[in-house]
Amino acid sequence: MLRKILAILLLLVPALATAGTIDEIARLEQGKGTEPTQVSTPSATSVRSEPAGGPVWLHLPDGRRLDIRHWQIVHFVRSDCPYCHRFNPVLKAVAAEIGLNIFVYSFDGAGDAAFPKVAPVNDRVLKDFFAELPRATPTDFIVNTQTLVTIPLSQGEMSGDALKQRLEESFLLADRLGVL
Numbered sequence: 001m002l003r004k005i006l007a008i009l010l011l012l013v014p015a016l017a018t019a020g021t022i023d024e025i026a027r028l029e030q031g032k033g034t035e036p037t038q039v040s041t042p043s044a045t046s047v048r049s050e051p052a053g054g055p056v057w058l059h060l061p062d063g064r065r066l067d068i069r070h071w072q073i074v075h076f077v078r079s080d081c082p083y084c085h086r087f088n089p090v091l092k093a094v095a096a097e098i099g100l101n102i103f104v105y106s107f108d109g110a111g112d113a114a115f116p117k118v119a120p121v122n123d124r125v126l127k128d129f130f131a132e133l134p135r136a137t138p139t140d141f142i143v144n145t146q147t148l149v150t151i152p153l154s155q156g157e158m159s160g161d162a163l164k165q166r167l168e169e170s171f172l173l174a175d176r177l178g179v180l
Contacts (some may be wrong), residue, residue, distance in 0.1 A: 056099040058171060066171050066180055070146045073102045073153065074129065076139040077118065079110035084138045087157040088114035091140070094163050098143075107137060142170055149179040 056069040074097055077084040092114050094100050104111065105125060106161040119125075129141060133152065140153040151170050154163065174180045 018042070029101075057169075058098060060168055060172065064175075066175060068098075068100060068171065070144050071100060071142050071171075072145055073100050074141045074143050074150075075102050075115070076107065076129070077104060077105045077112070077115065077135055078107045078137045079112055080108065081137040083157040085114075085140050087110055088112060090158070090160050090163065091138070092166070094160050098164070098167065103143075107135070142167070142174075144174075144179065148180065149174065 054069070055067040057065045058068045059065045073091070075088075075091060077088065091102065102115070102116040104118045104123045107121050109118070109120040111118040127136070129139075129150070133139065133155070136155050138157065139155045142153050143148050143150045151174055153170055154166055158166070171180065
């Protein structure tokens with residue numbers, strides 16, 4: 001099963017994001033707060049043990065912990081997408097729980113109640129993220145803001161538990177590939 005997931009993800013991994021896209025993500029990074037946080041979930045926990053800039057630990061079910069402070073979710077939406085309207089609050093809650101920031105792009109340039117501030121999609125962003133994937137909403141990636149490694153996370157709506165599991169699998173894959 002893991003080999004199948006690995007094979008699919010490797011086929012879907014687009015080329016590394018360009019500096020322009022990463023610059024946009026870096027702007028979002030600057031807005032991080034400095035208050036320590038500690039959060040628990042049934043399957044994974046995130047603990048920010050130092051002020052912003054320090055490690056953000058994702059504790060996986062196998063007992064390992066991964067520092068995810070340089071990872072971010074890049075989320076693609078349309079303001080008229082009913083799946084986005086249902087999934088956006090789920091994504092926002094899970095990301096906050098785990099300690100990941102979200103950078104949101106919109107295919108129509110407009111946000112919604114969960115994500116009112118969005119960046120419009122342009123040709124460069126489409127090339128960076130959708131070289132091998134259909135342009136569907138919602139679509140999510142995890143991106144390392146330091147190394148530019150991009151891993152497809154999901155397309156379509158899912159439950160919070162399914163999203164947490166997918167995040168864990170994606171970080172385990174990144175760890176196994178040596179890109180964490």
